[in-house]
Amino acid sequence: MGDVDELRTLxxxxxxxxxxxxxERRRPDGTVVHELVVNGVFxxxxxxxxxxxxxxxxxxxxxxxxxxGGLGLGYTAAxxxxxxxxxxxxxxxxxxxxxxxxxxxxxxxxxxxxxxDPRTRLHVGDVAATLSGGGAATGPWDAVLLDVDxxxxxxxHAHNAGLYEEATLSAARAALTPGGVLALWCQGPAPxxxxxxxxLDGSAREHRYAVERExxxxxxxxxxxxxxxxxxxxxGGAALARPGQNERMAEDFRIEHDTMGEVRVPAQALWKAQxxxxxxxxxxxxVPIDPALIAALGQIKGAAALTxxxxxxxxxxxxxxxxxxATAVAAGAHDAxxxxxxxxxxxxxxxxxxxxxxxxxxxxxxVADGVHPNDxxxxxxxxxxxxxxxxxxxxxxxxxxxxxxxLQHLERSLEAKATEFAAVVKSGRTHLMDAxxxxxxxxxxxxxAQVRYGVERxxxxxxxxxxxxxxxxxxxxxxxxxxxxxxxxIGIIAEQSGLPFTEARNHFEAQGARDALVEASGALRxxxxxxxxxxxxxxxxxxxxxxxxxxxxxxxxxxxSSIMPGKVNPVLSEAMTQVCAQVIGNDAAVAFSGAAGAFExxxxxxxxxxxxxxxxxxxxxxxRLFADRCxxxxxxxxxxxxxxxxxxxxxxxxxxxxxGYENAAAVAKAALKENKTIREVVIERGFVTEGRLTEDQxxxxxxxLSMTRPAL
Numbered sequence: 001m002g003d004v005d006e007l008r009t010l011x012x013x014x015x016x017x018x019x020x021x022x023x024e025r026r027r028p029d030g031t032v033v034h035e036l037v038v039n040g041v042f043x044x045x046x047x048x049x050x051x052x053x054x055x056x057x058x059x060x061x062x063x064x065x066x067x068x069g070g071l072g073l074g075y076t077a078a079x080x081x082x083x084x085x086x087x088x089x090x091x092x093x094x095x096x097x098x099x100x101x102x103x104x105x106x107x108x109x110x111x112x113x114x115x116x117d118p119r120t121r122l123h124v125g126d127v128a129a130t131l132s133g134g135g136a137a138t139g140p141w142d143a144v145l146l147d148v149d150x151x152x153x154x155x156x157h158a159h160n161a162g163l164y165e166e167a168t169l170s171a172a173r174a175a176l177t178p179g180g181v182l183a184l185w186c187q188g189p190a191p192x193x194x195x196x197x198x199x200l201d202g203s204a205r206e207h208r209y210a211v212e213r214e215x216x217x218x219x220x221x222x223x224x225x226x227x228x229x230x231x232x233x234x235x236g237g238a239a240l241a242r243p244g245q246n247e248r249m250a251e252d253f254r255i256e257h258d259t260m261g262e263v264r265v266p267a268q269a270l271w272k273a274q275x276x277x278x279x280x281x282x283x284x285x286x287v288p289i290d291p292a293l294i295a296a297l298g299q300i301k302g303a304a305a306l307t308x309x310x311x312x313x314x315x316x317x318x319x320x321x322x323x324x325x326a327t328a329v330a331a332g333a334h335d336a337x338x339x340x341x342x343x344x345x346x347x348x349x350x351x352x353x354x355x356x357x358x359x360x361x362x363x364x365x366x367v368a369d370g371v372h373p374n375d376x377x378x379x380x381x382x383x384x385x386x387x388x389x390x391x392x393x394x395x396x397x398x399x400x401x402x403x404x405x406x407l408q409h410l411e412r413s414l415e416a417k418a419t420e421f422a423a424v425v426k427s428g429r430t431h432l433m434d435a436x437x438x439x440x441x442x443x444x445x446x447x448x449a450q451v452r453y454g455v456e457r458x459x460x461x462x463x464x465x466x467x468x469x470x471x472x473x474x475x476x477x478x479x480x481x482x483x484x485x486x487x488x489x490i491g492i493i494a495e496q497s498g499l500p501f502t503e504a505r506n507h508f509e510a511q512g513a514r515d516a517l518v519e520a521s522g523a524l525r526x527x528x529x530x531x532x533x534x535x536x537x538x539x540x541x542x543x544x545x546x547x548x549x550x551x552x553x554x555x556x557x558x559x560x561s562s563i564m565p566g567k568v569n570p571v572l573s574e575a576m577t578q579v580c581a582q583v584i585g586n587d588a589a590v591a592f593s594g595a596a597g598a599f600e601x602x603x604x605x606x607x608x609x610x611x612x613x614x615x616x617x618x619x620x621x622x623x624r625l626f627a628d629r630c631x632x633x634x635x636x637x638x639x640x641x642x643x644x645x646x647x648x649x650x651x652x653x654x655x656x657x658x659x660g661y662e663n664a665a666a667v668a669k670a671a672l673k674e675n676k677t678i679r680e681v682v683i684e685r686g687f688v689t690e691g692r693l694t695e696d697q698x699x700x701x702x703x704x705l706s707m708t709r710p711a712l
Contacts, residue, residue, distance in 0.1 A: 004028070010107045013098040020098050022107060034108045036073055036099075052076045054209055055145050055222055056084055058183035062142035063288075063336030065089040067175075069127035069146040071099045074114040076147040076185075081117045088291045088335040090119050091137035097124045106628060109557065116628075118402075118621060132171040139175035142336055146172075147185040166196050169225075173200055176227040177336065178268040186221040197225045270337040272357040272373065278350035282341040289351050289606060290613045292398055294338050296390035297355040298330030300470070301377055303492035304485075308379045311482045318367050318376050325362035334358055342610045346596075346603025348387030352378070380481045382473040384511055384601055389468040391609040395520060396466045396499055398616040399458050406620035407458075407527070411451040413627035414534075417634060418445035425705045426551055426641035427648045434648040437704040440551070440636055447534045451623075454527035461523050464516035466500055468493075472507035475600040514602045517612055518594035521587045524615045528583035531576055531619070535626070538634070539573035551641050555633030572630040579622045586611035645704045652678050654701040658693040678702060 011022035021037040056079035059066045066087045068077045071094035080090055092114065094100050100122050106112030114120055123130070123137045127146065130137050164184070172182050186193065189206075197204035204225040253264040258273035265276045302323045309319030328334060337358045344350045356373035363371040371377065378386075421440035428435035471486025473479050478486070486503050494501040504510030544550035560569035589611050593604030602608075645651070649668035656664050659682070671681045679702055682688065688695055700706070 010034070011098060011102045020096055022099075022102055024108075034073055034110075052079045052147065053083060054207075055147055055183055055185050056080045058181050058222065058224055059084045059087065059143035059145060062087045062180075063339075064142045064177060064334065065091060065139065065332070067091045067093065067130070067137060067139070067141045067144045069093055069130075069144070070095075071103060071111075071114075071122070072147070073108070074103060074110045076145060077114045077120065078110055080145070081114065081119065086336075087119060087142070088332055089121060090117070091121045091123060091130075091141070093123045093125055093127045093130050093137055095124070095126055100124050112629070116621070116625060118617065128165075128168045131168055131175055133175075140177045140180070140333065141175055142177050142180045144172050144176060144180070144182045145185075146183070164193055164196070166199065169196055170200055173225060173227055178227060180227050182225045182227075184223045186223060189221055190223065194223055197223055201225050201227075270334060270358040270361040271339070271354055272361070274353040274373075275340060275350070275357050278340045278344055278354070282344045282350070284341045284343040287342050287610070288338055288340060289342050290394065290610060291332055291335050292394040292613055293351075293390055293609050294335055294355070295330045295332060296393035296397070297352065297386070298326045298328075298359075299393060299493055299496065300381075300386055300390055300489065301355060301359055302326035302330065303489045303496070304379070304381055305377070306492055307485055307488040310488065311380075311485065313379050313482060314376050318363070318371055321363035321366040321371060322359055322377055324366070325359040328362065329355065329359060334362070342606050344606055346605060347383050347601060348390075348605045348609075349383035351606070352383035352387050380473075380485050381470075382480075384474055385469045385472040385507075387605055388511065388514065388602075389470045391517065391605060391612070392465055392468055393493065393497075393501065394609070395517065395612055395616070396462065396501070397497065398613055398620075399462065399465065399520070400499060402620040403524075403616050403623075404455055404458055406623040407451050407455050410623040410627040410631070411448050411455070413631040414444050414448035414451060417631060418442070418448055421636050423705070424636045424638050424641055425645050425708060427645045427650070434650045436650050436653050437645040437648070437707045439705075439708045440641060442708065443537070447537070450530040450534060451527075454523075454530055457523040457526055458520075461516065461520045463500075463502075465520050467502055467504045467510060467516065469504050469507060469510035471503060472511050476507040476511045478507065508600065512600050512602065513597045514594050514605070514608060517608055518591055521590040521608075521612050521615065524612070524619060525584050525587035527619060528580040528587075528615075531623070531626075532580035535573040535576035535580070538630070539570035542570055542573075542634075549644075551637055551644070553635045553637060554630060557629060570630075572626050576622050576626050579618045582618060583615040586615045642704065646677070646702075649678065651702060651704060651707065654707060655682065655693075655698075658697065658701070659687050663687070 005028070006026040008024045008026070009021065010024055011020075013020055019038070023035050023037065025033045025035055027033070052075035055076055059080055062084060063086045066080055066084070066089070068080060068090060071077065071092050077090060077092045080087065102108075103111040103115040103122060106115065115122060121137065125137075131144070169182070176182060182197075184193065184197075189208075194204060194206055204223065207222045207224065209220055209222070254267050256263050256265045256273040256276065258277070260273075260277070263273040263276045265272060269276075305314065305319040305322035305326065308314045309316050314322075338351065338354055340350050340354055353373065356377040359377045360371045360373040363377075418441045421444055424440040425437050426440050426443075428438040468486075468490050469476075470489055471478055471481055473481050490501050490503050509515075538552070538554070541549055541551040542554040554570055554573075556568045557571055559567070560571070561567040590608050593608045593611075594602070596602060596604040649672050652664045652668045652671075655667070655678075659667070663685075667678060667681045667685065670676070670685075671678050674681070676684075679698060682698060683695075687693060688698060693701070
């Protein structure tokens with residue numbers, strides 16, 4: 001079979017296009033290619049091309065959601081996730097449910113990466129229906145990328161033709177955010193399709209590409225249409241400029257004002273003057289605040305509007321408009337409108353005002369005399385109680401909904417291996433030197449316990465993380481807050497989220513200090529320390545294949561060297577240890593920041609939020625990957641483990657009670673020096689003939705499996 005490709009079926013089913021087959025082709029040179037075959041006709045393979053990367057490139061600059069039409073083998077979605085840093089969400093809509101199922105099952109490494117990325121949302125459905133508002137995914141999107149082939153010889157051309165009808169294209173354009181782009185991949189020139197796009201927008205463009213693959217030259221086309229970043233328009237064309245707001249429009253900018261004067265703001269932006277000042281003041285890292293934090297700010301603003309209406313602070317009409325806008329913000333629909341760098345004013349005031357301004361812009365068209373960022377959206381609040389509350393909400397949600405389930409998933413995988421390896425005896429090790437035997441199951445049971453205790457540590461800190469400073473306003477006294485405000489807002493958030501948020505027991509502690517976040521970060525550091533030990537042990541046990549310990553075999557995931565053929569490395573253990581290093585470093589910054597409270601306010605809040613939320617996200621993601629891609633696939637080299645255990649001089653330990661410690665030490669040294677077994681040396685030195693012990697006692701004492709349990 002040396003010159004014949006080996007084929008292996010990875011998935012097979014009947015879908016909307018007919019019979020769908022996903023298979024793996026292993027070529028004689030060792031190259032592995034994944035292929036998609038529909039109704040017996042080759043559709044696509046995983047041979048590297050640049051077309052998906054070029055298509056994904058049109059999403060550059062996206063900060064909100066991106067829609068990818070068609071999953072296929074996952075290349076376009078993967079290109080967006082790996083090469084476009086900004087999107088907060090990637091909706092992938094695929095008509096064939098089998099492809100989505102195979103992605104979620106991780107049938108191929110690329111599909112697994114797409115499905116495993118926390119930004120990915122996989123949807124089974126029709127792309128045309130989705131773009132027209134009838135699908136599972138909802139816009140608006142900063143970019144819509146359609147890589148569903150529209151060529152005349154494509155086997156499902158009849159279905160795809162409907163996707164490119166003018167009505168669908170018009171709906172796709174309407175689903176874009178201002179400045180958003182629609183990009184369509186075509187296997188060749190498509191003049192009729194380009195004409196349709198240009199009827200919608202005269203600026204539609206054709207981009208031609210050529211690529212060589214396996215000695216053949218391929219050409220393809222990407223057609224693009226960009227929705228205008230219209231002056232003063234928000235999503236759906238909602239006007240941002242209202243009569244009487246004293247805004248002067250320029251070609252690409254509009255003029256906003258605050259208490260310090262006028263500011264030029266991008267015409268299409270939902271934010272206003274204070275946000276723009278912060279954007280200009282803090283061009284530091286290029287990293288905005290976490291989407292989870294934006295969502296929490298939206299939750300607070302919506303709950304505050306409901307409460308302010310009940311208490312008579314704002315009108316019901318304004319409250320309804322604010323709630324609708326805040327809900328959209330909390331859902332992530334406007335993440336691209338939060339451009340302020342994470343390294344900003346230490347109280348988070350800039351991001352709180354960013355939230356107020358975006359919500360006011362979204363809500364104003366629904367209210368006759370508009371919505372003001374401070375007077376209405378921020379009513380009864382201060383940045384000093386809102387922003388830390390948002391951190392606590394985002395942290396609690398991330399810990400409960402992301403980290404704890406991920407750790408429990410890893411614990412179950414480790415516990416399953418503990419059961420599977422219960423009778424696999426191996427040499428114990430202390431100081432990296434041979435010690436008395438243990439079972440591989442005992443070691444994995446210990447790892448499972450470490451992870452389980454990590455969950456307990458997280459759960460132990462949650463009551464304090466879930467305490468919210470809301471209601472303290474500027475310095476903890478609650479100035480400008482009506483009675484009952486804090487309890488109502490927190491109650492609404494708790495009810496909507498299903499999480500046990502409570503009002504701070506002491507508002508001065510809750511605003512002057514961030515001890516609960518420091519405590520939570522400390523728990524994450526402890527978890528990272530434990531996971532680092534687990535990952536290190538596993539890669540040590542899997543080291544080899546000839547010159548290492550070789551006690552277990554780890555799944556082969558990818559080639560390990562650009563120069564050494566056949567080398568495979570413990571890549572997920574290495575990824576895990578890198579995550580642990582980052583989390584431990586993040587904790588150092590959180591601890592330092594927690595010590596920076598001065599009187600009634602801590603002024604290191606944004607960096608604390610950034611590091612804590614990143615630590616949670618990293619630990620959650622790597623725990624699931626480590627369980628699924630590493631632990632679940634570990635196998636034990638049973639005979640080799642036993643050989644090493646029986647070869648260890650430390651198994652002499654049970655003989656102490658028969659021949660004494662000093663004699664036992666001499667036996668161990670002789671066995672090692674003379675390359676003999678412990679049993680052989682004991683008999684040669686006459687301990688059996690002298691009557692110190694019988695051969696049966698000797699054999700029972702040297703039973704390595706019995707050494708893994710307390711002596712009776």
